Amino acid sequence: MLVEANELTRYYGPFLAVDAVSFGIDRGEIVGLLGPNGAGKTTTIRMLTGFLPASDGAASIAGHDVREEPVQVRRHIGYMPENNPLYPEMRAREYLGFRAELKGVPRRVRRDRIAECIELCGVGPVAGQIIGTLSKGYRQRVGLADALLGDPDVLILDEPTIGLDPNQVRETRNLIRSLSERHTVLISTHILAEAELICKRVLIIDRGRIVADDTPRALSDKTLSGAVVAEIAGDADQIGAALAKVNGVERVDAEKTNAWNTFRLATAADVDVREAVFHLAAEHGWSLRELTLTRASLEDVFHRLTLGEGAEEEP
Amino acid sequence: MVNVPAITKRELNTYFLSPIAYVVLTGFALAHGIMFSMALRPPLDPNNAAQWALYVPIFLLVPAMPLLTMRLLSEETNRGTIETLMTTPVSETEVVLGKFVGAFIFAVVMFLPVLGELIFLRFVGPMDAGPLLSGFLGVFLLTGQFIAIGLFCSALTRIQIASSITSFVLLLGLYFLWFLARDSAGSLARLLRYLCPPMHYADFLKGVVDTRHLAYFALTTAAFLFLTAKALELRKWR
Ligand SMILES: Nc1ncnc2c1ncn2[C@@H]1O[C@H](COP(=O)(O)OP(=O)(O)OP(=O)(O)O)[C@@H](O)[C@H]1O
Ligand SMILES: [Mg+2]
DSSP, X not given: OOEEEEEEEEEETTEEEEEEEEEEEOTTOEEEEEOOTTSSHHHHHHHHHXXXXXXXXXXXXXXXXXXXXXXXXXXXXXXXXTTOOOOTTSBHHHHHHHHHHHTTOOHHHHHHHHHHHHHHHTXXXXXXXXXXXXXXXXXXXXXXXXXXTTOOSEEEEESTTTTOOHHHHHHHHHHHHHHTTTXXXXXXXXXXXXXXXXXXXXXXXXXXXXXXXEOHHHHHHHHSOOEEEEEEESOHHHHHHHHHTSTTEEEEEEEEETTEEEEEEEEOTTOOXXXXXXXXXXXXXXXXXXXXXXXXXXXXXHHHHHTSGGGSSOO | OTTHHHHXXXXXXXXXXXXXXXXXXXXXXXXXXXXXXXXXXXXXXXXXXXXXXXXXXXXXXXXXXXXXXXXXXXXXXXXXXXXXXXXXXXXXXXXXXXXXXXXXXXXXXXXXXXXXXXXXXXXHSOOOHHHHHHHHHHHHHHHXXXXXXXXXXXXXXXXXXXXXXXXXXXXXXXXXXXXXXXXXXXXXXXXXXXXXXXXHHHHHHTTOOOHHHHHHHHHHHHHHHHHHHHHHHHGGXX
């Protein structure tokens, strides 16, 4: 385990912000820490990086305990905090030089390493510019370049795409995805699409507790049932009754528009009733013009886990 | 300690880009120049004038140093860069020392006008080297102590103004200890007088380098630097 959190707990005064969170991340994984505002993502990440001490529990990175060997831990991480704090009066290249020195990048390779990170993150066009005058997108790239400077084992990025325009969000996501080929990555986000796009594994955190830990795909399979949408012409009641009898269908919702009816067939997660529906329509001579298997999106999972009925139960 | 130079270098660069720092620089040069010119009355004795020039900082440093030191740590906390800083492999001690040295070098730049005045006096007539050298030693010891105090106050708050007011009040308080203890004997009064910086400063101007005074400045400076490092560590526990 490259990153290990063991019952990490954090109180702010009497307020329990993170409640006995445990997880492990293996080398090469790309993991998303997903949760609504105030769920405890930043607090968890700060405990992992050693910036904030845990009230209880332990964390280790690359085998070094965060509390016992903080400096060792810091050698293994590249961290971009929430809101990406930078020194506005410095020039981008100068800033990266300062950071490389702090991270102990040896003097003889420092220049090359900085150039490499500048190139990788697309900071080149603004490398000589004062950070305070950079656009948010470029500032984000400077932060990413900084996180990469020490060629860390683990990249920890707290909400790396927040406040960017859609194009920049896309670029940043692509960049992070490409970085994940060489580094283990932990990103926090409250954007589902982002976790779904970038991450191979998602930890959903809510009110300080991990409520789910799996691949995005498995999460939607496990947590919610699937559904088939079918559009069939004819008498809605008659068709609906027939569909309800199909093996595997749990519920039928019908919506009538002119001659065509749209049916939503709720099924168990791993059941596909499309073939049966097709045969049913063919048998009765009904015209069928759409037959789609929809799967629950991560959004549904998230919604269900963090707001509703499922919030208490571990899936 | 390998990271101290990097932090010092950044700190210095920031000083030379900071409007406040330039205000303090010019303010000090002006105020010192005016006070110095008061000594330029005939008959002009260069030794007396030099002693006066080195005495004046004891007033000017009290408002100047809080303004120079307030940003050292408050700014990092306020901008959030303390988080990137303290998640690189640097120790609290390195951060504190790096910032201390950076501020100290900038303060040395601030004293260049004083050096100019002394060079001017050298053209007026011969001067004793001893009191000059010990006087400068005293000035720098006092400056170092004030920076350590300012740095400590800067570790306590993210608001720069609050930091500068705290260290200003603390410095004034140290000066006023003398008034408190002026008339009384007894060990408490002796302790209060001992803590008062000007009490240790005067001898340096006379050309006396007393180890008791050296020990006082070294100890108090080290104590405040130590407290600053502790405050940096403890802020995590809030
Ligand atoms: N310094 C603090 N003092 C008191 N409470 C805090 C402090 N920092 C965070 N909290 C509280 O702890 C909880 C978790 O905060 P945290 O910043 O970890 O959430 P988050 O998941 O990162 O949220 P966001 O998506 O808004 O960044 C929140 O309820 C927050 O109000
Ligand atoms: Mg957060």
